[in-house]
Amino acid sequence: MKNQMPIIEALKRHVNRKATSWHVPGHKNGEIVADLPDFFRWDKTELAGLDDFHHPTEAILEAKGLLREVYDSEDSHFLVNGSTSGNWAMLAAVTRRGDCVYVQRNSHKSIFNALEWLGLNPIFLSPEYDEATQIAGHVSRETLQEALSLYPGGVAVFLTSPSYYGETAAIEELVALTRHYELPLLVDEAHGAHFGEAFGIRSAFEYGATAVVQSAHKTLPALTMGAWIHERLTDTQRRRLKHALQSFQTSSPSYLIMASLDYARYHREQWTVDEMRAIETSHRLFRNELNELEGMRAIVFDDWSRLILSYEGYSGEQLLNALANEKLDAEFALGSFVVCILPLYVVTKRVRKQWMKQVNDAVVKLKLKGIPSKRYIEQPIMGKIKVSSLACPLNQLEEKGHIILPLREAIGQVSLETVIPYPPGIPVLLRGERVTTEHVVSIEHHIAASVHLQGGESLQEGTLRVIEEGFVE
Ligand SMILES: Cc1ncc(COP(=O)(O)O)c(C=O)c1O
Structure with a gap:
């Protein structure tokens, strides 16, 4: 079978x-x-x-x-x-x-x-x-x-x-x-x-x-x-x-x-359990070697094949680019982190040595470039609120008049635009949501960190399309 x-x-x-x-x-x-x-x-x-x-x-x-x-x-x-x-x-x-x-x-x-x-x-x-x-x-x-x-x-x-x-x-x-x-x-x-x-x-x-x-x-x-x-x-x-x-x-x-x-x-x-344990062990050895590098932090959460890297003082984006320059293409960067999806095979000593050389070269060149950028911090989208609904039902959005406002002035208004950093494709702001300070801070952070944003037609000019006041019940 x-x-x-x-x-x-x-x-x-x-x-x-x-x-x-x-x-x-x-x-x-x-x-x-x-x-x-x-x-x-x-x-x-x-x-x-x-x-x-x-x-x-x-x-x-x-x-x-x-x-x-x-x-x-x-x-x-x-x-x-x-x-x-x-x-x-x-x-x-x-x-x-x-x-x-x-x-x-x-x-x-x-x-x-x-x-x-x-x-x-x-x-x-x-x-x-x-x-x-x-x-x-x-x-x-x-x-x-x-x-x-x-x-x-x-x-x-x-x-x-x-x-x-x-x-x-x-x-x-x-x-x-x-x-x-x-x-x-x-x-x-x-x-x-x-x-x-x-x-x-x-x-x-x-x-x-x-x-x-x-x-x-x-x-x-x-x-x-x-x-x-x-x-x-x-x-x-x-x-x-x-x-x-x-x-x-x-x-x-x-x-x-x-x-x-x-x-x-x-x-x-x-796959057998034994084979996977051997692969997991080889990944752990690689992680240990990475953690010996000054300033480097390599962690995993539950999925041990997904390596999360950060390098002290630098943003995830900077580390991602530095690794790519050494031909190590990681999945994506967000905040201070780079997410790497490692191959599911035993990473031999020889391969680990090669990868460590590439990582070393990446961080040496990163440091030579000088001043670390401002550290990016992922913002909780909803602040302390755990459960919420939309301020305007999705099927009524198109019936509303709209106005374009500078981001900060949009706080308190209902957004007509969804803003999605890509990757990972998780919206920071949704159509129909009332714009909060958390949303705006998060969008500003993404822009400052040059994260590619989908949606938000005029975000590059610092503005957002919202429902015109008076239209919100
Ligand atoms: C959590 C999550 N769900 C769904 C998708 C969509 O998957 P697909 O690219 O297979 O359509 C992605 C893609 O990045 C994702 O990260």
């Missing part, structure tokens, strides 16, 4: 026929791009023998079955449009237009987009904020309980775990609470496709979450956009999920992505 890769096998059979392409895609089995890599040959469409992505009955169904077995799910679904489409579909499966949903405030932008277009009313749950590391963590049981008491009547809870930093939520107790209230718990586990027995951290799905999305492409050997959902939904919800997946995903699914998902599942199944 472990050695099967049904989609890859079907593709191999198909490619080996060496048939002439009288069908899409336009590269014709890669023949008209012969000087480019071989992968074009594998980019197929839904021909006989290759099954149908949205109505699978052959290889794709078989591959889905294997995935289901790994997670012991009632059903699992391949996604070719990333966890983004999975987040949309999971929400659509358990809600109806106008419903209220409890949502983690530092969620990925895909969830906020889905809330708006699906016509839902969010109640925001603020994550805990760690003063020592200045990193936003997870929603506590107490915060969820407070939201359920203050705003009864919601139909689902949507949380994110692990965080971009590799910190996991206390999913077990959150599952218990949502079960008590008979609410489905959806979890965006985009960064946890590698979780499971061998890795040593259990998936939120194993803890009993109702539906979980994982971006296999982020931490498993799958192509970008390859993701999957595992669920234990009701029959009606599952029907809605499948309908949503057909609606939100392409009608021309990429076989390259599907094949890579088949491979990622197979690859993950080969």
Whole structure:
């Protein structure tokens, strides 16, 4: 069972026929791009023998079955449009237009987009904020309980775990609470496709979450956009999920992505506990070596493959760029930190020595550049408020008049713009939220640290579009 890769096998059979392409895609089995890599040959469409992505009955169904077995799910679904489409579909499966949903405030932008277009009313749950590391963590049981008491009547809870930093939520107790209230718990586990027995951290799905999305492409050997959902939904919800997946995903699914998902599942199944422990040990040795470097701090939260680096006196952005100049491309920088997603293989002594040389060169050159910049500090978005709702419902925003104000003057007004630092894609300010000092300080910090911001049409000029006073009830 472990050695099967049904989609890859079907593709191999198909490619080996060496048939002439009288069908899409336009590269014709890669023949008209012969000087480019071989992968074009594998980019197929839904021909006989290759099954149908949205109505699978052959290889794709078989591959889905294997995935289901790994997670012991009632059903699992391949996604070719990333966890983004999975987040949309999971929400659509358990809600109806106008419903209220409890949502983690530092969620990925895909969830906020889905809330708006699906016509839902969010109640925001603020994550805990760690003063020592200045990193936003997870929603506590107490915060969820407070939201359920203050705003009864919601139909689902949507949380994110692990965080971009590799910190996991206390999913077990959150599952218990949502079960008590008979609410489905959806979890965006985009960064946890590698979780499971061998890795040593259990998936939120194993803890009993109702539906979980994982971006296999982020931490498993799958192509970008390859993701999957595992669920234990009701029959009606599952029907809605499948309908949503057909609606939100392409009608021309990429076989390259599907094949890579088949491979990622197979690859993950080969892992043994011993192998993972050996990899973990080699990562720890590398971390120890990094921590011996003066000024360098290398830590992990729960996910031991996610290394968080900081270098005293310098911003994460500066460290990220210094590492990139030495050909070490880390995932992203936020605040004082650089997040690195290390490869899941044993980092040998030779490789560690090479990496340490590159890191050393990076910090030596960083120091030669002179004056460290002002340290950037991640700001808690909601201050001390743990539970909040929007100041203006999303479906009424467009009916309001607007005015453009300098950022500081926008405090107290209702924003018509969402501002998203990218990466990681977690909005600092949302459309419909009343602008607070915390929002503005956070936006100013992001601008000062030259973080790329999405949204906010005129932020570069220091202004924000808000509802014109008088329009707010
Ligand atoms: C927490 C989280 N959820 C969802 C997504 C979207 O995933 P995808 O890129 O697979 O669509 C991301 C992407 O960065 C993410 O970080």
